[in-house]
Amino acid sequence: MKRLKDTLNAIKTIYAVTALFGIMPFKRNPFWSISYGITPLALLFFINLYGGSRYLPYVLIGGIITITVATTISLETDAAFLRIVLKLQAMYVASPVGPLTYSLGLAIGDFITGVPGILIFFVLLHLYGYLNLVSGIVLLTSVGLTWALISALGFLISSFLNDIKDLWTYGPILAAILSFLPPVYYPIELITNPVLRMLVYIIPTTVPARIAQAAVGAASIDFFETVLMWVGLILYTLLINAMLVKYARWRQP
Amino acid sequence: MNVLEAYKVSKTYDGKNWALLDFTLTIKRGELLSLLGRNGAGKTTFINIATTQLRQTRGTVRVLGYDVIKEAKSVRRLIAIVPQEARPLSLATPWEHVYYYLLARGLSINEARERTARYLREMDLWECRNVISSKLSGGLRQRILVAMAIATEAEMIFLDEPTIGLDPIGKMNVWRYIGQYAKKGCTFVLTTQDMEEAEILSDRVAVMDRGILIAYGDLQSLKSRVKSKIRMEIKGNVSEEKLREYGSVINLTDKLLLYTDEKFADEVAKLAMTNNCQVTISPIRLEDVFISLVGVGPHEEA
Numbered sequence: 001m002k003r004l005k006d007t008l009n010a011i012k013t014i015y016a017v018t019a020l021f022g023i024m025p026f027k028r029n030p031f032w033s034i035s036y037g038i039t040p041l042a043l044l045f046f047i048n049l050y051g052g053s054r055y056l057p058y059v060l061i062g063g064i065i066t067i068t069v070a071t072t073i074s075l076e077t078d079a080a081f082l083r084i085v086l087k088l089q090a091m092y093v094a095s096p097v098g099p100l101t102y103s104l105g106l107a108i109g110d111f112i113t114g115v116p117g118i119l120i121f122f123v124l125l126h127l128y129g130y131l132n133l134v135s136g137i138v139l140l141t142s143v144g145l146t147w148a149l150i151s152a153l154g155f156l157i158s159s160f161l162n163d164i165k166d167l168w169t170y171g172p173i174l175a176a177i178l179s180f181l182p183p184v185y186y187p188i189e190l191i192t193n194p195v196l197r198m199l200v201y202i203i204p205t206t207v208p209a210r211i212a213q214a215a216v217g218a219a220s221i222d223f224f225e226t227v228l229m230w231v232g233l234i235l236y237t238l239l240i241n242a243m244l245v246k247y248a249r250w251r252q253p
Numbered sequence: 254m255n256v257l258e259a260y261k262v263s264k265t266y267d268g269k270n271w272a273l274l275d276f277t278l279t280i281k282r283g284e285l286l287s288l289l290g291r292n293g294a295g296k297t298t299f300i301n302i303a304t305t306q307l308r309q310t311r312g313t314v315r316v317l318g319y320d321v322i323k324e325a326k327s328v329r330r331l332i333a334i335v336p337q338e339a340r341p342l343s344l345a346t347p348w349e350h351v352y353y354y355l356l357a358r359g360l361s362i363n364e365a366r367e368r369t370a371r372y373l374r375e376m377d378l379w380e381c382r383n384v385i386s387s388k389l390s391g392g393l394r395q396r397i398l399v400a401m402a403i404a405t406e407a408e409m410i411f412l413d414e415p416t417i418g419l420d421p422i423g424k425m426n427v428w429r430y431i432g433q434y435a436k437k438g439c440t441f442v443l444t445t446q447d448m449e450e451a452e453i454l455s456d457r458v459a460v461m462d463r464g465i466l467i468a469y470g471d472l473q474s475l476k477s478r479v480k481s482k483i484r485m486e487i488k489g490n491v492s493e494e495k496l497r498e499y500g501s502v503i504n505l506t507d508k509l510l511l512y513t514d515e516k517f518a519d520e521v522a523k524l525a526m527t528n529n530c531q532v533t534i535s536p537i538r539l540e541d542v543f544i545s546l547v548g549v550g551p552h553e554e555a
Contacts, residue, residue, distance in 0.1 A: 016357035087339035094304040
């Protein structure tokens with residue numbers, strides 16, 4: 001009974017943080033969602049223009065992953081801004097709210113801004129015939145795990161930032177590394193070096209991108225590799241979230 | 254009953270310089286304590302340690318019976334803070350700030366709604382409850398943060414320079430609310446550089462400088478530490494050397510500050526007026542206690 005009550009309280013806390021830091025600002029400035037979608041849409045236009053429809057499924061998957069990454073990496077900036085500039089995190093530290101519920105609330109709040117852009121790419125996938133029930137569920141699951149992994153990473157990094165000028169330094173670098181370096185927008189086969197092709201799996205967005213590409217038929221992965229990637233993605237997500245709970249600086253040293 | 258017990262609390266950020274050194278303090282339930290000191294005195298460092306935001310290097314702090322390190326979760330349930338230089342979200346309204354904060358802290362929806370309405374009314378924020386904070390004045394924005402903390406009805410509320418940057422009317426409004434809630438039995442810890450604020454609000458004052466607790470007690474006992482009982486401000490052309498015959502003198506560039514006894518006050522006043530000087534006489538204030546303890550004014554460097 002107590003555990004149920006604690007869970008309900010945690011959900012209420014997450015909702016309250018999401019509402020104040022995510023829903024209310026987004027309600028008053030929905031144009032933020034355009035800023036997350038504009039680069040992937042521009043890439044869609046240019047890659048289609050120069051490459052034709054050959055890379056279309058990769059660009060559409062890439063768009064979904066990029067927007068997910070952008071909204072979750074922005075958590076790094078937003079969390080640090082709330083802590084360093086507005087000093088509001090201190091009010092939550094000195095309260096019953098814990099770091100996990102607080103970071104989840106912020107992460108959901110940030111993700112809401114990316115939903116319109118992600119929906120556009122889902123609609124495009126459907127219009128181009130890449131989406132069915134199974135591929136849709138697989139895509140949503142891999143996007144969900146990407147969100148859980150990258151947002152935990154973003155909050156963990158933010159807790160170590162101490163200077164205002166650092167706020168906007170690491171976000172764009174991480175977004176570029178996570179979105180454009182690994183095979184998110186292109187097939188992994190274009191990486192001809194076998195060592196690099198293995199190393200690229202260290203980047204957290206490689207696996208969800210490969211899973212999503214396979215779900216829409218753009219990539220071919222055997223059953224064993226599919227299971228390995230799912231297990232790897234889930235373990236990676238759990239590991240980063242465990243690191244968040246253990247190492248994120250809720251109390252400064 | 255002591256609601257805060259700090260024993261030899263020390264903190265260094267770089268292993269060499271001590272932001273706080275052997276700080277020992279107790280606070281009783283229901284009192285309003287001001288931590289008074291210049292920039293760098295260690296006030297915010299102590300507040301951050303007591304509110305479980307910062308780990309001390311050594312020493313112990315117990316808040317409401319719980320150790321701030323080992324029993325942090327228990328402490329956090331019972332306290333609230335308005336951090337120094339905190340600002341509300343520009344795109345959220347006073348209602349949203351208070352309501353969602355109370356909800357996050359575990360209140361039910363109905364309780365949070367009722368309390369938000371009550372405290373916004375009491376703190377004169379009701380009229381602007383649905384106006385986003387970027388459209389409000391600095392004083393109103395600061396009041397949002399104080400409302401967030403006070404609405405928690407926490408047993409202990411820490412206010413870190415809550416009136417910094419406010420105009421005199423804004424300050425007085427915040428003092429009014431703090432004074433009001435202090436009378437209801439909540440324990441407040443306030444940090445400030447503003448002597449008037451400390452004098453108006455506090456039951457007791459702890460004077461800090463360079464991380465050390467210099468003096469601690471109620472206003473009367475602190476004032477009794479200063480030998481002289483009269484403060485005289487003299488503006489004009491009068492010899493500082495001559496004034497030193499009557500007590501201690503501080504040269505504030507545009508005026509001289511003389512601390513002396515009542516028996517000399519008439520003589521000094523006559524001397525000053527003979528030299529066509531402007532004279533102001535008043536009893537010793539908290540600022541004077543601070544100057545006598547620390548050696549310089551609250552906004553000056555040594």
